[in-house]
Amino acid sequence: MFTTGSKFLIGSAVFAIIATIAYGISQDGVMGTIGLASAAAALSFLAGVNIFTHDSNVSGSDASAIDSCAAAEPAPANSIWPLAFALGAVVLAVGLITYQAVFIIGIVLLLAAGAEWTTQAWAEQASAEAAHNSEVRSRIANPLEFPLAAAIGVGLIVYAFSRVMLWLSKTNTVIALGVLGAIIVSVAFLLAYRPGLRSRTAVGVIGVGVLALVVGGAAAGLDGERDVHEQETTVDLAHEGICESPEEFEADHNASQSVAATAAVAATITLDDSGELNYELNGPRPEGATALTLQRSSPSNVLFSNKSGEERRLSLNLGPATAGSGADEEDAPHQVCTTLVEFDGEQNLTLIIGLPSIAAEDGYHFFVPGVESAELELIVP
Amino acid sequence: METTSTVNKMSRRIRIGLIAALGLAVAGCAQDAPQDTFDPAGENAQKIQDLQVPIFILAGVVGLIVLSVLTFVLIRFRDRGQAIPEQSHGNPMLEIVLTIIPALILIGISIPTVGTILALSETDDTECIINVTGQQWWWEVDYPVQDGCGGISDVIITSGQMVIPTGTEVLVRGTSRDVIHSWWIPRLNGKKDMVPGRVHNVRLQADEPGIYAGQCTEFCGLSHANMRMEVIAMDPDDFETWKAGQMAEYVAPEEGTLAAEGEATFIAQCSRCHQVNGLEDDDGNPIIARPDLQVYSGATPNLSWLMTRNTFAGASWDLLTPECRADVWDASPETVGEKYLEGVSPECLNSVDFREWLRNAPAKKPMYTDPTELEETGGLPRGMPDLGLGEDQIDQLVAYLLERQ
Ligand SMILES: [Cu+2]
Numbered sequence: 001m002f003t004t005g006s007k008f009l010i011g012s013a014v015f016a017i018i019a020t021i022a023y024g025i026s027q028d029g030v031m032g033t034i035g036l037a038s039a040a041a042a043l044s045f046l047a048g049v050n051i052f053t054h055d056s057n058v059s060g061s062d063a064s065a066i067d068s069c070a071a072a073e074p075a076p077a078n079s080i081w082p083l084a085f086a087l088g089a090v091v092l093a094v095g096l097i098t099y100q101a102v103f104i105i106g107i108v109l110l111l112a113a114g115a116e117w118t119t120q121a122w123a124e125q126a127s128a129e130a131a132h133n134s135e136v137r138s139r140i141a142n143p144l145e146f147p148l149a150a151a152i153g154v155g156l157i158v159y160a161f162s163r164v165m166l167w168l169s170k171t172n173t174v175i176a177l178g179v180l181g182a183i184i185v186s187v188a189f190l191l192a193y194r195p196g197l198r199s200r201t202a203v204g205v206i207g208v209g210v211l212a213l214v215v216g217g218a219a220a221g222l223d224g225e226r227d228v229h230e231q232e233t234t235v236d237l238a239h240e241g242i243c244e245s246p247e248e249f250e251a252d253h254n255a256s257q258s259v260a261a262t263a264a265v266a267a268t269i270t271l272d273d274s275g276e277l278n279y280e281l282n283g284p285r286p287e288g289a290t291a292l293t294l295q296r297s298s299p300s301n302v303l304f305s306n307k308s309g310e311e312r313r314l315s316l317n318l319g320p321a322t323a324g325s326g327a328d329e330e331d332a333p334h335q336v337c338t339t340l341v342e343f344d345g346e347q348n349l350t351l352i353i354g355l356p357s358i359a360a361e362d363g364y365h366f367f368v369p370g371v372e373s374a375e376l377e378l379i380v381p
Numbered sequence: 382m383e384t385t386s387t388v389n390k391m392s393r394r395i396r397i398g399l400i401a402a403l404g405l406a407v408a409g410c411a412q413d414a415p416q417d418t419f420d421p422a423g424e425n426a427q428k429i430q431d432l433q434v435p436i437f438i439l440a441g442v443v444g445l446i447v448l449s450v451l452t453f454v455l456i457r458f459r460d461r462g463q464a465i466p467e468q469s470h471g472n473p474m475l476e477i478v479l480t481i482i483p484a485l486i487l488i489g490i491s492i493p494t495v496g497t498i499l500a501l502s503e504t505d506d507t508e509c510i511i512n513v514t515g516q517q518w519w520w521e522v523d524y525p526v527q528d529g530c531g532g533i534s535d536v537i538i539t540s541g542q543m544v545i546p547t548g549t550e551v552l553v554r555g556t557s558r559d560v561i562h563s564w565w566i567p568r569l570n571g572k573k574d575m576v577p578g579r580v581h582n583v584r585l586q587a588d589e590p591g592i593y594a595g596q597c598t599e600f601c602g603l604s605h606a607n608m609r610m611e612v613i614a615m616d617p618d619d620f621e622t623w624k625a626g627q628m629a630e631y632v633a634p635e636e637g638t639l640a641a642e643g644e645a646t647f648i649a650q651c652s653r654c655h656q657v658n659g660l661e662d663d664d665g666n667p668i669i670a671r672p673d674l675q676v677y678s679g680a681t682p683n684l685s686w687l688m689t690r691n692t693f694a695g696a697s698w699d700l701l702t703p704e705c706r707a708d709v710w711d712a713s714p715e716t717v718g719e720k721y722l723e724g725v726s727p728e729c730l731n732s733v734d735f736r737e738w739l740r741n742a743p744a745k746k747p748m749y750t751d752p753t754e755l756e757e758t759g760g761l762p763r764g765m766p767d768l769g770l771g772e773d774q775i776d777q778l779v780a781y782l783l784e785r786q
Contacts, residue, residue: 264579266556283504283552283582288528293536295514295523297672297679298558299578350578354673356656381523381536381683 003054009047016040077130081117088113116141157210160217167220234313234337243315243337246370252313252340259303259348266300267292268346269376271308271368277376291377292366296356302349304338311340312368314349316378319360321353356380415594418567422593422614423586425501425570432497436490443486501571504582507552511543515555515562515575515597516678517763518604518748519695530624531617537627539689540682541696544613544721546620551585558678559763563599566612572598587614589714592721594696603747604764609696615718622722626786627686631659634784643781646774651684654765657785658685677749677761688725688786694746694765698734705729724786732779739775741767 002010020036023029088110095103123137124130168176191202232250237243259265269279269292279285279292286293294300304314315337338347357363357380368374414420419434421427509530514521524530524537531546545551555564555575564583565572573583587593597608615623634640644660648668652660656670673679687693691700691709699706705728709720734745743750748764755762770778 264576264581266580281510281554282580283510283554284507286510286525286527286529288532289526291526293512293523293525295512295521295556295558295680298514298556300556301578352679354671354679355669358658358667359669379526379536381538 003050006047006050009043009050013040013043013047016043079117079120081113081120084109084113085117156214156217160214160221163217163221164213166225167223169226234339235333237337238333238335241333241335243313243317243335244369246312246340246368248311248340252311259346263301263303263348265303265348266294268303268305269314269366270305271312271314271371271374273308275308275368275371275373277314277366277368277374279376291379293379293381294351294353296380297352297354300351300353302351303346304341304349305346306341306343308371309343310370311342312371313340314338314347314366315369316349316351316364316366318353318364319355319362321355321359321364353378353380415592416567416596420568422568422591423570423588425584425586426568428497428500429571432493436494439486439490501584502582503584504552506550507584508550509546510552510554511545513543513553513555513564513575514558514680515564515601515608516558516680517560517602518597518608518746519682520562520564520597520608520610521680521682524624524627531621533624533628535628537624538683539627539686541609541692541694542611542613542690544615544620544623545585545587546617547587547590547614549586549617553583553585554580555583556580558680560601561599562597562601562608564595564610565598566593566595566610568593569612574599585612587612590615590619590718591714592710592717602763603749604695607695607697607746609692611692611696613718613721615721619718619722623689626689626722631657631685632784634781639777639780640784641781643777643779646777647781650768650770650774651778654681655684656681658683675761677758677763681765684782684785686785687782688730688784689722691721691725693735694738694742697746698738699731700725700735701729702731706731725783727783730779730783736775736779738765739768739770739778743767 016036017040020033020040023036024033027033088106088108090106091109092103092106095101095106119137119141123133123140126133126136164176165173187205231254234243234251237245237249237251242249264282267279267281269277271277294302302314306312315335318334318336321334336349336351338349341347353364357378364378364380366376366378418426419430421430507529510525510527511530512523512525514523519540520543522539522541522543524533526536527533530549530551543553553564553573555573556579557575557577559577561577562575563572564575566585569585569587570583573581575581591614593612593614595610595612597605597610601608634644647655647657648660648662652668652670654670654672654675656672657668660668662668670681672681675681682693688700691706692698693700701709705726709717709723712720737745742748742765744767746764748762748766749755749758750762750764750766752760752762752766
């Protein structure tokens with residue numbers, strides 16, 4: 001009547017009860033007594049459950065039960081998911097005291113392993129046939145697993161590749177890509193030439209390649225990127241106060257010279273052959289106006305069109321005003337300029353002038369470094 | 382029972398529909414409709430009128446035909462339990478005709494439409510150039526130095542109201558300092574979006590002197606509804622007088638007057654934001670307002686000639702009492718210019734609204750000025766903040782500002 005399991009549990013419970021009483025009387029310790037009493041209660045409960053379920057034991061005389069009992073089912077194969085799940089928990093715990101990234105990896109691992117484990121456990125109960133069970137599992141899980149795994153794989157490869165490329169110097173990048181191209185072509189050639197080559201071999205070679213890439217990416221990522229040179233701009237020229245110079249600087253190399261025809265700029269300022277600065281509006285120019293008027297504190301786009309024979313830039317000294325506005329006033333420069341614009345080229349200059357021209361002693365003037373006669377007054381009301 | 386309640390419902394619906402239709406019809410008859418596109422007051426608006434009226438009539442006729450045919454078909458062929466008629470797979474002749482007719486109508490409409498668009502973007506005949514700049518929530522107007530507009534020798538800058546000479550082709554060059562606004566004086570031309578970083582043109586020409594109202598027509602935030610403007614058209618002679626007033630020298634208030642105290646209060650409280658041209662500090666240096674450091678748009682109305690205008694704060698309130706306002710706004714074309722040039726006398730000042738503004742501007746016009754909510758704009762308000770002025774300070778400022786004309 002008493003099964004093996006229940007005998008064990010009943011015995012343990014009785015032992016725990018005796019121990020509780022003995023400890024309680026002899027030691028007079030509250031905590032210990034509570035602990036033992038809890039153990040006794042828990043063991044009694046388990047013993048009760050066990051007796052009620054008959055320990056799931058099968059009676060030797062019940063022939064049909066022998067085939068259908070749990071023990072008669074084929075044992076499922078080993079699973080790595082409990083291991084992965086445990087690993088996830090550990091990584092998560094480590095992440096709690098180290099880096100957030102580790103913590104996130106832990107969560108992902110925990111969730112992924114948990115999901116896999118659950119699906120597997122569920123599938124293993126589908127039928128008595130292992131092959132069928134694994135098929136059931138695949139049908140449910142693969143539509144999610146495959147794209148996800150592919151995305152992770154591709155992401156890993158792309159990321160590793162980019163780390164390697166950013167780590168290599170400009171020249172070495174070219175060499176590396178050349179070599180890579182050569183390898184791919186040779187392997188492709190080999191595969192085409194010898195179709196008999198076993199696919200295991202091909203997969204192996206590619207696997208090694210990917211592994212090398214990921215390892216290389218990790219190493220390169222840890223080592224950091226190569227220095228990327230930052231191209232100087234006209235803002236740098238303004239900061240250094242060299243908008244007055246007709247010389248060529250780095251900022252003047254490869255400058256973009258195109259402006260959309262629909263830009264509706266505030267004005268187009270042209271430097272002509274005779275070295276004069278003139279302006280036009282997107283309507284008629286006010287008759288008799290020698291100066292250009294632009295609103296205060298308003299972003300105004302002025303197009304500089306160079307019709308003189310040489311490369312020229314358009315500059316504007318702002319006197320007490322700065323090329324910034326409002327809060328960024330502090331370190332904003334007191335001049336603005338375009339890059340050198342080639343003959344017949346155009347370039348946009350965006351101005352936000354915080355102070356009216358009466359604030360500057362001689363007002364504001366556009367000028368072209370190197371061309372004395374080129375000057376245009378700017379009025380800011 | 383059921384039938385009667387359905388009938389009741391029907392007749393109630395019909396009654397509500399009738400009332401709504403009546404309401405619409407009555408609204409169409411508004412006597413005082415200063416922003417009426419169907420009442421053009423200049424050649425540009427007239428061009429739009431000449432295009433829109435025939436097109437509305439044509440569209441109305443087409444609509445009526447379509448609705449009548451639809452109604453006929455709905456009634457004539459309604460489901461009376463009859464057999465489903467024979468099904469056909471289209472009627473090529475009918476379909477071709479029904480495609481060609483609308484195509485012809487659209488072509489007929491597009492030719493004058495494109496013509497009008499091109500005519501309205503013409504700028505060659507410009508005789509006067511004026512800049513407008515929108516910002517939350519008022520319009521700045523400035524007149525660059527030019528021979529046009531009868532000659533302007535020094536930039537004129539004002540706000541809310543644009544004064545133009547009649548019979549003159551004016552080209553408004555507009556832009557914005559913050560978000561997109563739209564400038565529209567319905568009786569003078571169509572609307573135009575004013576976009577930061579871009580300059581858009583609007584032609585203006587008024588046949589007769591008068592005050593033409595408009596309002597911002599591109600939703601631009603909190604006080605969009607309080608962003609209004611007016612164009613005041615006056616005879617070229619009156620316009621000359623107005624210009625001279627705007628280019629005049631600053632006259633400081635007489636010593637010892639309330640206005641003189643007002644000047645000091647203005648310098649202390651207002652001049653960090655508002656420019657009054659000619660105002661000087663104790664050392665004789667010009668006082669330059671720094672709205673670029675004080676408000677998000679970087680601009681505030683120039684108050685040099687505040688009392689030559691007759692509305693304020695985005696043209697949303699009158700500087701004149703109702704009686705004095707009616708005297709100017711309802712004046713005949715012959716006298717309106719002259720009346721406008723009288724400016725705002727102490728007796729005519731609408732001191733209720735004006736003092737309320739000075740007492741607590743954001744309480745009058747919703748603006749973003751609460752210092753705890755300015756994170757997005759780097760601590761800068763959008764609009765005029767509450768300055769916590771006392772009544773005596775307001776008295777002084779009113780006296781001082783009344784002299785700004
Ligand atoms: Cu607006």
